[in-house]
Amino acid sequence: MNHTQDLELFPAHRVTQMLFKDVKNAAVLRQSAVDGKISGALINPTMLVDPFQVLVAANKAVHLQTIGKMKTRSLYSEIIFNLSPTNNISEAFKRFGISDGDESVMVVVVHKKDEVQLLSDITARVDGRQVPVEDVSSLSDPAKIKKLYKIAPQEEKCGNLLDAVVCRMATKDVM
Amino acid sequence: MAALEFLKTAELLKQGAEARVYRAEFLGKPTIVKERFPKRYRHPTLDEKLTHRRTTQEVRSILRCRRAGIHAPVVYFVDYTSHCIFLEEIMGSLTVRDHIASSQQSDSGVEQSLLQLAERVGQILAKMHDEDVIHGDLTTSNMLLRRSQKDGESELVLIDFGLSYISALPEDKGVDLYVLEKAFLSTHPNTEELFEKLLKSYAASSKKSSAVIKKLDEVRLRGRKRSMVG
Numbered sequence: 001m002n003h004t005q006d007l008e009l010f011p012a013h014r015v016t017q018m019l020f021k022d023v024k025n026a027a028v029l030r031q032s033a034v035d036g037k038i039s040g041a042l043i044n045p046t047m048l049v050d051p052f053q054v055l056v057a058a059n060k061a062v063h064l065q066t067i068g069k070m071k072t073r074s075l076y077s078e079i080i081f082n083l084s085p086t087n088n089i090s091e092a093f094k095r096f097g098i099s100d101g102d103e104s105v106m107v108v109v110v111h112k113k114d115e116v117q118l119l120s121d122i123t124a125r126v127d128g129r130q131v132p133v134e135d136v137s138s139l140s141d142p143a144k145i146k147k148l149y150k151i152a153p154q155e156e157k158c159g160n161l162l163d164a165v166v167c168r169m170a171t172k173d174v175m
Numbered sequence: 176m177a178a179l180e181f182l183k184t185a186e187l188l189k190q191g192a193e194a195r196v197y198r199a200e201f202l203g204k205p206t207i208v209k210e211r212f213p214k215r216y217r218h219p220t221l222d223e224k225l226t227h228r229r230t231t232q233e234v235r236s237i238l239r240c241r242r243a244g245i246h247a248p249v250v251y252f253v254d255y256t257s258h259c260i261f262l263e264e265i266m267g268s269l270t271v272r273d274h275i276a277s278s279q280q281s282d283s284g285v286e287q288s289l290l291q292l293a294e295r296v297g298q299i300l301a302k303m304h305d306e307d308v309i310h311g312d313l314t315t316s317n318m319l320l321r322r323s324q325k326d327g328e329s330e331l332v333l334i335d336f337g338l339s340y341i342s343a344l345p346e347d348k349g350v351d352l353y354v355l356e357k358a359f360l361s362t363h364p365n366t367e368e369l370f371e372k373l374l375k376s377y378a379a380s381s382k383k384s385s386a387v388i389k390k391l392d393e394v395r396l397r398g399r400k401r402s403m404v405g
């Protein structure tokens with residue numbers, strides 16, 4: 001049920017996404033992330049259109065880490081920051097990170113090929129039901145996403161919501 | 176650098192004077208990578224500045240077009256250290272250039288569909304100019320036709336914004352059209368009527384077209400004078 005993609009630009013790295021529903025310990029999970037006990041980004045799936053959106057954020061985070069130009073303190077906070085259309089870090093966490101009462105969570109881990117233990121460590125911490133990552137589209141809130149990314153109806157004429165979101169994420173530094 | 180290392184394994188599609196274009200798989204998707212390389216004859220600092228500006232302008236123009244509902248490739252990733260832009264590969268498409276050429280070869284009766292295409296191009300360029308995007312390199316090779324995933328209609332996708340910039344000046348828009356006119360008429364013989372249709376449709380669609388067409392006329396005149404002297 002995990003969704004793993006190699007980062008072609010960084011051959012040593014791959015990104016694994018895991019989606020959980022009926023999560024009962026979101027507050028504990030969030031605290032563990034803040035304390036650095038979870039090596040993964042915990043994302044609110046209602047703000048996600050598709051797993052590709054996460055890959056774009058993760059690739060950019062690894063790139064910025066490699067050249068020493070991250071805007072936040074860790075790779076995982078950088079992934080969350082990259083999802084956001086604005087440069088406000090705390091707003092990015094509020095919108096794209098999980099909140100204490102959340103019942104679903106997308107976990108994103110950047111790891112080496114042989115670091116599979118990292119993944120089962122996280123799975124063990126989540127009190128919830130793992131579902132296929134592709135199900136994220138059934139959890140997403142298109143109205144909220146369109147509002148936050150400021151996507152007008154005319155833009156959807158030339159592509160889908162994912163296209164519009166990805167374009168903004170990729171270009172936000174020069175807008 | 177990661178991107179440059181990656182490009183060694185990619186398929187080189189085009190080697191230009193300013194940039195190389197590659198095809199590769201990126202994050203699992205078919206992707207076009209455009210790499211702007213350093214120009215040795217320029218001062219390194221100046222070269223870096225110019226290259227950076229071109230890259231940001233290209234990306235901004237694409238976003239501005241898409242926001243206005245004009246088809247252009249999705250931007251996946253921009254690497255400002257190696258000056259690479261990673262773009263959606265427009266799959267299953269045909270250049271307007273090839274479409275016109277093959278239509279001209281086949282029997283008559285396609286006249287009507289080419290006129291309709293010219294009309295659509297005029298409308299899209301009018302919309303682009305109304306957004307103050309100057310393409311900078313309009314040719315029929317930089318326009319792609321693709322079957323829509325939504326309704327099977329063919330869509331016109333603008334590509335290669337490498338020389339583009341933002342400007343509200345009618346002069347810049349007039350020159351943009353002049354560049355297209357030169358390219359159009361030299362690539363496609365006997366298409367004066369077709370280009371005429373394109374301009375008519377542009378004029379009818381753009382809110383600010385009269386100043387632009389006036390500038391186009393001036394630029395044409397200058398071009399002609401230059402060639403008489405020249």
Ligand SMILES: Nc1ncnc2c1ncn2[C@@H]1O[C@H](COP(=O)(O)O)[C@@H](O)[C@H]1O
Nearest residue numbers: 033034040041042074076077093097098
């Ligand atoms: N949803 C999350 N996923 C992963 N890391 C997080 C998350 N929320 C907070 N963190 C980490 O905890 C740090 C402090 O977050 P905060 O409590 O928002 O100030 C951040 O910089 C992140 O490194």
